[in-house]
Amino acid sequence: MNTTAHADALRPVITFKPPAVDIQLPYSHELEESVIGGLLVDNDKWWEVDAIITPDDFYSKPCQEIYTAIAGLLSKGIPADIATVQDELERQTRLTPIGGFAYLIEIAKNCPSAANVTAYAVRVAEYAAERRLKIDLAAAFSGDTEALMRVRRPTHNRRLSLPISKGFDGYNTTQSYVIKNYLPENSLTAIYGPSGSYKSFLALSWGCHIATGKTWNNSRAILGAVLYVVGEGGIGVPRRVKAWADLYNHGENPLFLYRVNCPVFFADPQQVYELEQAAKQIEKESRLPLKLIIVDTLARCFGGGDENRASDMGAFIQGCDRIKATTGATVLVIHHSGKDEDRGARGSTAFRASLDAEYMVKREGNGGALVLRCTKMKDCEEPEQQAFDLKPLPVFTDDDGDELTSLVLVDTGRKPAEEIPEELSGISRLTGNHMVVWQAIRSRTANAEPCTRSVIRDDLKAIGADTKNFARTIAKLVDDGLISIDGEQINPLSHSSVTTPTQ
Numbered sequence: 001m002n003t004t005a006h007a008d009a010l011r012p013v014i015t016f017k018p019p020a021v022d023i024q025l026p027y028s029h030e031l032e033e034s035v036i037g038g039l040l041v042d043n044d045k046w047w048e049v050d051a052i053i054t055p056d057d058f059y060s061k062p063c064q065e066i067y068t069a070i071a072g073l074l075s076k077g078i079p080a081d082i083a084t085v086q087d088e089l090e091r092q093t094r095l096t097p098i099g100g101f102a103y104l105i106e107i108a109k110n111c112p113s114a115a116n117v118t119a120y121a122v123r124v125a126e127y128a129a130e131r132r133l134k135i136d137l138a139a140a141f142s143g144d145t146e147a148l149m150r151v152r153r154p155t156h157n158r159r160l161s162l163p164i165s166k167g168f169d170g171y172n173t174t175q176s177y178v179i180k181n182y183l184p185e186n187s188l189t190a191i192y193g194p195s196g197s198y199k200s201f202l203a204l205s206w207g208c209h210i211a212t213g214k215t216w217n218n219s220r221a222i223l224g225a226v227l228y229v230v231g232e233g234g235i236g237v238p239r240r241v242k243a244w245a246d247l248y249n250h251g252e253n254p255l256f257l258y259r260v261n262c263p264v265f266f267a268d269p270q271q272v273y274e275l276e277q278a279a280k281q282i283e284k285e286s287r288l289p290l291k292l293i294i295v296d297t298l299a300r301c302f303g304g305g306d307e308n309r310a311s312d313m314g315a316f317i318q319g320c321d322r323i324k325a326t327t328g329a330t331v332l333v334i335h336h337s338g339k340d341e342d343r344g345a346r347g348s349t350a351f352r353a354s355l356d357a358e359y360m361v362k363r364e365g366n367g368g369a370l371v372l373r374c375t376k377m378k379d380c381e382e383p384e385q386q387a388f389d390l391k392p393l394p395v396f397t398d399d400d401g402d403e404l405t406s407l408v409l410v411d412t413g414r415k416p417a418e419e420i421p422e423e424l425s426g427i428s429r430l431t432g433n434h435m436v437v438w439q440a441i442r443s444r445t446a447n448a449e450p451c452t453r454s455v456i457r458d459d460l461k462a463i464g465a466d467t468k469n470f471a472r473t474i475a476k477l478v479d480d481g482l483i484s485i486d487g488e489q490i491n492p493l494s495h496s497s498v499t500t501p502t503q
Helices: 003-010 029-041 043-050 061-075 082-091 100-109 114-141 145-152 199-212 236-248 269-286 310-327 350-354 432-446 453-462 470-479
Strands: 177-179 188-193 225-230 257-260 290-296 330-336 357-363 369-377 386-397 403-409 483-486 489-492
Touching (some): 029 043, 029 100, 061 100, 082 100, 114 145, 199 257, 199 290, 199 330, 310 350, 432 489
């Protein structure tokens, strides 16, 4: 017996009775088996196939049963091979009716090419649409008015139809937020910055305000449950929550803020599935929609991949997108900046490309404040750059009688203080007056204008700056190697060349 004949012998008899006589329903058993065989050989194709067909698109009941088993396993992060699918079908007492273990082997063995499984799925979906149309036509001719409406306005093939609108329809649709102007609803968002830049304090502040429905920085927050994936922070996170509660919630626990106290690898479908189950449990317990999932940090929740490799970053993004789609929550990822902060977050640029909103955070000088700057806002206006102070609060007293404190972000922003110019970074004991004098010198020399003690003193008086300690300020700038004095002329030393005016 040849291979085809053997497969036909194993193949169960398919019976299907249409609602009207003399209807030839189109299908291809070989294509349906090729989809199943391709998935058994290559599970990675399932995400593409799942976007094209549903179990109901299979004409063959055995293929429908096997596809359902495969989809159930893969959606839980469990590999779907011949052994696991056999076990799943046996558990449901469905293996024998579909042809037994031998039929599974034949399907996998006779698959023409696992690489073409997506194309097979498209054709199976097309056959399914044709069958439904023929059945509805037959029913419509028999007087079924609902079937007639479906023929006139087809809705069968929802996965292959494209949403179409006209002109400026929808121009007045407003962006939905979980925190207005800052966190778009059902979005993928990131905060990045160097270590110690207080980015986790910002994320936690957003989470606590959403979990209690409190306004943040004069922006409305939508009340909902929040899930914090604590990949970093350890025991520090609950202490930060306690400090926030003492300052903003009368000391009461924000009960709709939940924590997962371990990293979750978003590139691992099994762990993503477990996070989805946790989200369902939270919504059931809180009776609120899950509005925000905080991932702290990308590095700790990345797994064993390489952040710089686009394919590894793509797997992480796919996990975030899946969580976003299944929960409806905004996913907020805390990430580190690269060696050059001006070039953005660390790792593959695929991450930034996938974001709906992105924020950069850095410390304001050496003080206890952060500067928040929006570096991407996909569908609306970027909020202005602001600084937010952090306030230390006592949290509890330990067994040795030592008082333990935690910082809490003040939720009202202010204009950032003027930053120390790069040329002055590393210079100790600089005051605002030193910086004013330095800027006056740089302004004069950059335009090739006279720069003498008397000229700079007059410039300072003109802007209302203090000149009482002018001589001492000039002496410090000389001692620090920032300027040189040649008679009355002052020359900056921090740049290798001075900008000259255009001739």
